[in-house]
Ligand code: SP5
């Protein structure tokens with residue numbers, strides 16, 4: 531499968547995240563993408579760099595301008611605070627306070643206040659090169675999108691940082707800009723009338739849902755750990771079906787802990803039926819492989835070889851398909867990804 535990749539993802543290099551009551555080494559690290567590209571290179575697939583001159587207007591349609599300016603400048607502001615407070619250690623920017631029920635939603639001037647205002651967790655550190663990596667990921671997904679637009683049947687955007695937890699004006703869950711949503715918007719900009727996004731990451735795509743909740747030109751379907759039990763907890767229930775003209779165009783499959791492939795497959799087939807009825811012109815897959823049985827932060831039980839069948843079921847939709855990398859936190863992450871993509875390719879050729 532034709533892959534778009536750039537080493538610029540390495541510029542986003544968080545040190546620690548808040549996990550189980552203390553700071554632990556980041557799960558979302560450059561090594562993840564390196565493991566994946568290594569597997570892809572071993573298979574001899576064509577790999578291109580993202581195009582430099584790609585049109586970024588879809589990025590500005592999906593995310594609020596003031597949120598994007600915040601992302602672009604936050605690390606400089608953070609650095610100034612560290613210098614003023616005479617801290618020499620290079621510390622990543624990270625929120626520690628949030629607004630909740632009963633509190634106000636006003637953007638504070640203070641950097642700690644701003645970090646909390648634009649985020650929902652303390653697992654998504656911002657480093658010196660984070661903004662550059664974010665833009666590199668957006669260029670990556672938009673380059674892959676362009677290839678599909680011009681007739682390539684499928685492509686894989688090896689994006690890092692991932693995107694599906696990022697909303698129009700918030701970051702979290704290792705995500706800053708919603709690569710899959712930006713690609714969907716770009717398809718619409720270039721003439722598509724209906725786009726479907728299917729999110730198979732273990733975690734609910736809360737950002738993607740928020741972005742398209744009031745719209746009917748993007749159908750969003752997510753299969754994920756039940757929010758009553760699983761991160762990100764505060765969205766992803768079955769009764770969230772969209773609002774206004776978006777009613778019926780958001781579909782959630784909250785699944786119990788320890789869901790295995792047989793159970794997963796049943797919901798996936800149901801989701802694929804809904805997509806078929808919607809008749810989209812393109813399919814965007816938020817490809818998280820953290821549903822694997824040995825993933826370090828998730829609780830599903832999909833075996834490595836079962837990812838091939840996932841890919842072949844997706845191919846049976848017979849749609850131009852853009853795969854966008856999301857989660858997956860274990861040594862064999864590259865094998866899981868190439869199993870999905872190989873399953874897809876093989877089904878296409880038979
Ligand atoms: C893109 C993506 O996959 N983001 C996921 C972010 C999850 N971060 C918090 C993980 C909390 C893990 N809880 C441990 C439960 C292990 N049974």
Ligand code: ZN
Nearest residue numbers: 731732733857
């Ligand atoms: Zn995930």
